[in-house]
Amino acid sequence: MISPDLLAILRCPMDPSNTPLVLDNEQLVCQRCRLVFPFKEGFPALLVEEAQLPPGCSSLEQLPCQRPPAS
Numbered sequence: 208m209i210s211p212d213l214l215a216i217l218r219c220p221m222d223p224s225n226t227p228l229v230l231d232n233e234q235l236v237c238q239r240c241r242l243v244f245p246f247k248e249g250f251p252a253l254l255v256e257e258a259q260l261p262p263g264c265s266s267l268e269q270l271p272c273q274r275p276p277a278s
């Protein structure tokens with residue numbers, strides 16, 4: 208469905224820390240903010256507008272990727 212090379216360069220558009228996305232259940236998931244990005248016609252739709260919010264999160268403002276990485 209998606210090549211490892213392509214997966215390696217994909218990043219969450221919300222994420223300032225450059226955390227790689229992981230492939231989970233045929234969707235791409237940000238390891239940091241848990242946004243779920245669907246595939247559209249075989250291509251990952253890395254748009255915040257298309258992404259599914261993680262459980263318990265009602266708006267994009269609550270996502271950790273909006274904030275600087277914890278140090």
Ligand SMILES: [Zn+2]
Nearest residue numbers: 219237240272
């Ligand atoms: Zn993210």
